[in-house]
Amino acid sequence: MRMTTGARIFWTRCAMLLAALLCWEVYARLWADTRFVSPPSLVLHAAIFELFREPGVIDALVTSLWILFVAYALAILFGVAIGLAVGWSSFGRKAFFPVVLLLYGIPQVILLPLFVLIFGIGPACKIAFGLSHGFFPIAVNVISGMKNINILYLRSGHSLGASSFDIARYIYLPNMLQSLFTGLRLGMTLTLLGVVLAELYVSTQGIGYWTKLYAETHDPAPLFALIAILALMAVILNELVRAIERRGLRWRG
Amino acid sequence: MIGDASNLSSRAIQLGFLALLVGAWQLLSSLGTISPLLLPSPDSVRIAFVKLVESGQFWSSLRVTGSTVLQAWAIAMIAGSAAAYAITRSRFLVAVFEPVIAGIFAIPLTLLFPLYILFLGIGPSSKVAYAATYGFFPVALNAIAGFSAVKEHYLRAAHSMGASAFATFRHVMLPASFPIILTGIRISFFITFASVLGGETLSSVTGIGKRIALAAELMEPAEMFAWIVFVIVFSVATNMVLSMLESRASAQ
Numbered sequence: 001m002r003m004t005t006g007a008r009i010f011w012t013r014c015a016m017l018l019a020a021l022l023c024w025e026v027y028a029r030l031w032a033d034t035r036f037v038s039p040p041s042l043v044l045h046a047a048i049f050e051l052f053r054e055p056g057v058i059d060a061l062v063t064s065l066w067i068l069f070v071a072y073a074l075a076i077l078f079g080v081a082i083g084l085a086v087g088w089s090s091f092g093r094k095a096f097f098p099v100v101l102l103l104y105g106i107p108q109v110i111l112l113p114l115f116v117l118i119f120g121i122g123p124a125c126k127i128a129f130g131l132s133h134g135f136f137p138i139a140v141n142v143i144s145g146m147k148n149i150n151i152l153y154l155r156s157g158h159s160l161g162a163s164s165f166d167i168a169r170y171i172y173l174p175n176m177l178q179s180l181f182t183g184l185r186l187g188m189t190l191t192l193l194g195v196v197l198a199e200l201y202v203s204t205q206g207i208g209y210w211t212k213l214y215a216e217t218h219d220p221a222p223l224f225a226l227i228a229i230l231a232l233m234a235v236i237l238n239e240l241v242r243a244i245e246r247r248g249l250r251w252r253g
Numbered sequence: 254m255i256g257d258a259s260n261l262s263s264r265a266i267q268l269g270f271l272a273l274l275v276g277a278w279q280l281l282s283s284l285g286t287i288s289p290l291l292l293p294s295p296d297s298v299r300i301a302f303v304k305l306v307e308s309g310q311f312w313s314s315l316r317v318t319g320s321t322v323l324q325a326w327a328i329a330m331i332a333g334s335a336a337a338y339a340i341t342r343s344r345f346l347v348a349v350f351e352p353v354i355a356g357i358f359a360i361p362l363t364l365l366f367p368l369y370i371l372f373l374g375i376g377p378s379s380k381v382a383y384a385a386t387y388g389f390f391p392v393a394l395n396a397i398a399g400f401s402a403v404k405e406h407y408l409r410a411a412h413s414m415g416a417s418a419f420a421t422f423r424h425v426m427l428p429a430s431f432p433i434i435l436t437g438i439r440i441s442f443f444i445t446f447a448s449v450l451g452g453e454t455l456s457s458v459t460g461i462g463k464r465i466a467l468a469a470e471l472m473e474p475a476e477m478f479a480w481i482v483f484v485i486v487f488s489v490a491t492n493m494v495l496s497m498l499e500s501r502a503s504a505q
Contacts, residue, residue, distance in 0.1 A: 003337060008345070012345075016349075017427070033292070036371055081449055091262075091263070094263040095263040095267060096270075099267055102492065103286035105443060105488055105489065105492040106336050106484075106485050106488050107443070107446055107451070107484065107488060108447075108483045109447055109454055109462070110450055110454070110455055110480070110481050111450040111481065112451075113465050113470075114469065114470030114477065115316055116469065118292070119326055161348060189359045189360075189361070193361040193363060196361045196363045196453060197363055199332050200363065200367070201455055212256070212367075214367075215367050215370060220371065223367060223368070223371070227367065227368065230364050231364055234360035235356070235360055236358075236362060238356070238359045251290070
């Protein structure tokens with residue numbers, strides 16, 4: 001029986017993952033310093049018997065999840081609104097698009113301490129920081145999606161008496177859909193980055209508190225478990241956005 | 254000519270935007286509506302910057318961050334292109350690895366930062382390793398795209414003329430994929446730079462990121478803003494220079 005290429009790819013990945021876990025397990029059991037490395041079996045054990053029984057950890061995970069949702073929703077709102085405003089005319093694009101791109105290129109993490117001074121150490125700071133990260137890719141992709149629109153569509157829209165809303169909804173939106181979804185996907189990645197940075201920076205509460213606690217008490221099993229859970233959440237969220245992207249673009253065939 | 258005129262007016266708008274920003278900053282801080290703790294006056298920031306340079310702290314922090322970034326960037330470039338070269342030896346390997354690398358790059362690797370601190374301590378080496386990991390991905394992804402885009406018949410021609418693997422790489426693959434790899438290297442620089450600053454902000458003893466976090470904790474907003482303005486000006490200037498170099502190299 002011959003496998004299809006897709007199946008071969010899938011099983012090769014599974015085998016690689018298994019081999020890596022096995023190497024890690026053997027290494028951690030035989031040679032590693034237990035203050036630094038835990039074998040995967042103990043990490044799983046710690047996830048089930050330590051993390052999920054610690055209400056503080058559950059609380060921190062749930063809080064950061066809703067912080068992420070609020071930040072992402074705001075990033076979409078602001079990104080699309082400002083993207084539309086800048087991309088509406090060729091003059092706006094010429095004058096402001098380079099400004100947006102240059103701001104996008106700034107390592108925003110240098111503003112993190114300032115965000116904490118302004119918003120405090122609570123959720124507001126993390127939402128604002130996630131928003132400031134997620135906003136740019138969305139705005140940039142909305143603007144570039146509007147850049148290469150066929151001018152005839154706009155003219156015929158105008159001459160048929162379309163309102164600004166109609167033009168945005170029926171001409172710009174279908175035209176920039178591909179680019180918009182790219183922006184939404186990158187926006188999710190960067191909003192996650194912003195929220196994680198802020199979570200780790202504020203080490204007196206939330207995820208940052210727990211990672212610091214486990215790292216400083218040299219208790220690697222729950223630390224690995226917590227990081228693995230967060231990474232898994234990030235993977236699921238990214239896949240979710242990509243699934244929506246595929247669905248949203250299906251009509252184009 | 255019309256193009257030039259509208260180019261000129263958009264340049265004017267960009268300069269105006271900058272002037273507006275500085276003007277608003279000056280106005281807001283002189284009106285005193287925002288506490289000087291959150292928004293120090295431009296003049297106090299200038300004085301703080303001069304003080305930083307004169308005390309030598311500016312250069313020592315810059316040296317730490319700069320050497321960390323350069324080490325991480327070098328590792329990312331070498332490891333990224335080597336991995337891409339190995340993967341692109343077979344189409345099957347590209348199909349296996351490329352989506353995995355792209356998928357890992359989409360999750361915030363900052364999550365792993367506590368592990369780097371655990372293994373390597375709070376010195377510069379943990380920042381080098383963390384930033385090199387982050388910077389590896391854009392180089393690898395772009396180099397995979399670049400190497401895969403080299404036309405099959407170029408490789409076959411080189412092979413039939415008896416070129417060695419190294420000669421094929423040096424004279425066929427590298428020139429053909431150079432523009433795409435260059436984009437990856439540029440992106441990698443900014444990601445490494447941001448990662449080093451982020452790592453220093455989160456957990457460090459020295460470096461620019463640490464100075465900013467420390468200035469915030471010690472309630473010295475003028476010093477914090479001096480660093481922030483410096484990093485912004487530096488990254489905007491670097492961005493312009495690297496983009497220009499890139500477009501010039503690709504045009505050749």
